[in-house]
Amino acid sequence: MTRSQKEIDVLLDQMIEDAEDALDQAFAERLKDILNQISGMYEKYSRRGELTISDLNRFNRFQEEMKQIVEMTDSLYDQVEQMIAILMETTYLENYLRSAFIYEYAAQVEMGFTAPTAAIIQRAIINPIAELTLPAFMEIHRNEIVRNIRIEITQGLLAGEDYSKMAKRIENRVNFSRNKARRVARTEAGRVQSVSRLDAAEVAGKFTKIQKVWSATLDMHTRSTHRHLDGQKADSEGYFHSSGARARAPHLFGIPSQDINCRCSVLFTVGGIMPEVRRSRKDDGKTQVIPYQTYNEWFRGLKSA
Incomplete structure (x- = not known):
């Protein structure tokens, strides 16, 4: 899904x-x-x-x-x-x-x-x-x-x-x-x-039981305050937390520095099943399909490459 x-x-x-x-x-x-x-x-x-x-x-x-x-x-x-x-x-x-x-x-x-x-x-x-x-x-x-x-x-x-x-x-x-x-x-x-x-x-x-998950863009332009949110599930009240603020989904912090030009999205899973693959974006703007991994995992892979 x-x-x-x-x-x-x-x-x-x-x-x-x-x-x-x-x-x-x-x-x-x-x-x-x-x-x-x-x-x-x-x-x-x-x-x-x-x-x-x-x-x-x-x-x-x-x-x-x-x-x-x-x-x-x-x-x-x-x-x-x-x-x-x-x-x-x-x-x-x-x-x-x-x-x-x-x-x-x-x-x-x-x-x-x-x-x-x-x-x-x-x-x-x-x-x-x-x-x-x-x-x-x-x-x-x-x-x-x-x-x-x-x-x-x-x-x-x-x-x-x-x-x-x-x-x-x-x-x-x-x-x-x-x-x-x-x-x-x-x-x-x-x-x-x-x-x-x-x-x-x-x-x-x-x-049906669904779970809300934060999805960031896998490239170097994603703001640092949102990188750690990638792949995280919302808390019991339905909120994501970043830098002392909380939001029900991307773009909804009500704080310009968190919301303006944000390219993240919210996903919903059924039965906790995450996707097998996702896309990452290279410096030249081209995308590639890679095995599913969070932003932090992807970034660590770049540093070790």
Whole structure:
């Protein structure tokens, strides 16, 4: 059963990668719009190819230009928030139903699973910490990029930079924000992945005895606080413990340093049977199938090789 769950994880990870590609495209298109706006500023207000802060401040020009950039950014983040929300909803539904199928198959018991309603999905995917909800994240990131673009334009003008240097400043800022959006998408999708599997397991647990196990990614990028959790079973209350904190599954500590960009997942076993094989990832990104072993066992093998 755990092998089937890992196959679901591969599917879900591909969904996240596809969403990240779509986010990249959205940011690239909006960056082009913003750079066109700034190029127009140089064409309209510069004198002999030079644009100064005093030139742009005349007749409230700077505020008018920034107003249009803010509108572009607002539109971008509305789109980004919608894209991530769709990813979360799809992740929940796909993982819940696919997990339900393998639980029933493994136990050979009809468990009465039904497709969750839109209301159930929405309640399940909302982060219980108000400051960490998707709208809250997007509002912070939206305000941050607008503030940073304003700073870069002002500093570029004060330095007497031409358009090409200004464009590079803005590109760096937008790309930085793009990477943060990708991180939010992966983190939130990972959290929903855990929630949906827990919800399905709660139903299955009424029909068969299952055990919750932490599964980390076997590569050198797994954070040290999660390496020791790999292969461990949850305690009697259903929690995993790391660095004085506890969580019902990966992504659910409610602590940024534990949850952001986490690539671990939760697996459920029937009868305590663990998989015979698992995948490890090499430095070049390629994976290989190896006999099942925990992260610590795998790491010791690397050191002794």
